[in-house]
Amino acid sequence: MTVNKDTNYNMMSNSRGNETNPSTIMNTKEKEKYIEEFDFPFCDEATKYEKVAKIGQGTFGEVFKARDKKTNKKFVAMKKVLMDNEKEGFPITALREIRILQLLKHENVVNLIEICRTKATQYNRYRSTFYLVFDFCEHDLAGLLSNVNVKFSLGEIKKVMQQLLNGLYYIHSNKILHRDMKAANVLITKNGILKLADFGLARAFSANKNGQVNRYSMYTNRVVTLWYRPPELLLGDRNYGPPVDLWGAGCIMAEMWTRSPIMQGNTEQQQLTFISQLCGSVTPEVWPGVESLELYNKMELPRGQKRKVKERLKPYVKDPFACDLLDKLLVLDPSKRYDSDSALNHDFFWTDPMPCDLSKMLAQHTQSMFEYLAPPRRPGHLRPHHHHQGGAGAAGAAAKPSSSMDSGYQDRVF
Numbered sequence: 311m312t313v314n315k316d317t318n319y320n321m322m323s324n325s326r327g328n329e330t331n332p333s334t335i336m337n338t339k340e341k342e343k344y345i346e347e348f349d350f351p352f353c354d355e356a357t358k359y360e361k362v363a364k365i366g367q368g369t370f371g372e373v374f375k376a377r378d379k380k381t382n383k384k385f386v387a388m389k390k391v392l393m394d395n396e397k398e399g400f401p402i403t404a405l406r407e408i409r410i411l412q413l414l415k416h417e418n419v420v421n422l423i424e425i426c427r428t429k430a431t432q433y434n435r436y437r438s439t440f441y442l443v444f445d446f447c448e449h450d451l452a453g454l455l456s457n458v459n460v461k462f463s464l465g466e467i468k469k470v471m472q473q474l475l476n477g478l479y480y481i482h483s484n485k486i487l488h489r490d491m492k493a494a495n496v497l498i499t500k501n502g503i504l505k506l507a508d509f510g511l512a513r514a515f516s517a518n519k520n521g522q523v524n525r526y527s528m529y530t531n532r533v534v535t536l537w538y539r540p541p542e543l544l545l546g547d548r549n550y551g552p553p554v555d556l557w558g559a560g561c562i563m564a565e566m567w568t569r570s571p572i573m574q575g576n577t578e579q580q581q582l583t584f585i586s587q588l589c590g591s592v593t594p595e596v597w598p599g600v601e602s603l604e605l606y607n608k609m610e611l612p613r614g615q616k617r618k619v620k621e622r623l624k625p626y627v628k629d630p631f632a633c634d635l636l637d638k639l640l641v642l643d644p645s646k647r648y649d650s651d652s653a654l655n656h657d658f659f660w661t662d663p664m665p666c667d668l669s670k671m672l673a674q675h676t677q678s679m680f681e682y683l684a685p686p687r688r689p690g691h692l693r694p695h696h697h698h699q700g701g702a703g704a705a706g707a708a709a710k711p712s713s714s715m716d717s718g719y720q721d722r723v724f
Contacts, residue, residue, distance in 0.1 A: 345430045356426045356441055359386060366682045370510045375446060375678075385446035386423060390439060400440070407509050408442065410486055418477030420497060420507040421445045447497035447505055449672070451562070453679030455493060455569050460675060464629055465666035467566045468658065470496075472665045473504035474559060479650035481506065482552040488512050491558025492538045493565055494681040502668025515551055534558065536581055537571040541592060542644050544582050546604030553644035556653070560639030567626040582609055589642050590617035597643035631658040 336344060359376035362385070366373030371390040378384040391404045411422040423445060427438040451470070454460045462470070474496060481488060489511040497505040534543060540557035542550055564572045573588065575581030586592060592611050594601050619637045627633050635658045641647040659665060
């Protein structure tokens with residue numbers, strides 16, 4: 311998409327020759343007529359698409375499946391840009407998301423087609439609504455995992471994780487952090503192509519010569535949905551980097567077998583407790599330097615907990631290579647956590663069964679599956695006493711993050 315850097319008023323005055331800025335010379339009626347008739351040369355009208363169904367809802371706004379009226383067969387996803395809190399201008403978070411999506415072009419990253427808008431009229435108080443328009447993907451991973459009839463073979467799980475890690479390798483190579491890894495933000499097309507989605511919390515990072523994240527970069531730690539949030543963020547780290555996304559990848563990988571988010575804390579304190587119970591106590595012995603993190607002495611950190619990642623996941627995850635990779639992704643110390651390159655080279659992806667195409671399995675399911683459209687699932691934590699019964703629903707059904715966590719999404723505010 312072409313980005314026009316001029317402001318609207320620059321465009322307005324240019325389009326009228328060398329006249330004075332219209333806001334100073336027009337009365338209200340003239341201004342309204344001017345806005346209504348103004349042509350945005352780089353931003354098509356949203357009426358070129360016909361909304362078919364709502365497929366997502368969150369603090370980021372609404373997402374719709376829509377049909378391109380020209381071809382009638384091409385479908386897109388339209389993500390509404392929330393403008394409620396904007397006094398004037400365009401939300402900086404949306405601009406950041408657009409800029410990042412324009413930079414990233416990869417098979418395993420969602421593709422931004424264009425930005426479009428509604429016409430400003432008296433019926434919307436002369437305020438346009440803007441939409442980000444994406445290639446349509448039929449499913450998200452949370453929706454697929456919530457359906458007990460969708461069964462992934464080991465080769466298919468490998469294909470999902472291989473594509474997810476390929477997407478992360480690409481964005482991290484381009485110095486972008488996703489910062490909101492979760493099953494609902496992993497889209498899958500009917501042809502079995504995985505796309506990382508929702509870059510609303512993403513941002514660029516800078517690394518110094520040793521590959522360490524630049525210590526002068528101070529990022530907010532109020533990101534990543536609680537159940538997928540890594541221990542360094544829960545302890546107040548503001549100098550984090552790509553390992554935050556790899557922790558989320560580990561949580562998603564475990565979910566491929568448990569069918570339910572593996573650590574479902576209601577508070578940051580409870581989430582840290584669950585992490586300690588699974589990954590062992592957070593101490594300077596296993597994680598040198600952790601004591602310098604802002605919240606290390608302010609949180610209650612369970613003592614004497616042994617690391618039990620493999621032991622607790624074995625009932626679900628029969629494959630020893632899968633257990634080993636999970637153990638290397640769910641590492642407390644971010645500097646020792648596997649990066650996407652190491653993960654992609656792990657034996658898990660290079661032993662039989664090899665990663666295999668997903669399209670055959672997905673062809674059996676003609677209905678789109680999204681977390682938003684799935685029935686509410688009852689809470690289910692990773693418990694040591696469950697025993698894995700075949701493919702689906704091993705941990706009982708999964709739950710969505712509690713409304714107290716999602717309301718206003720205090721975790722996601724910049």
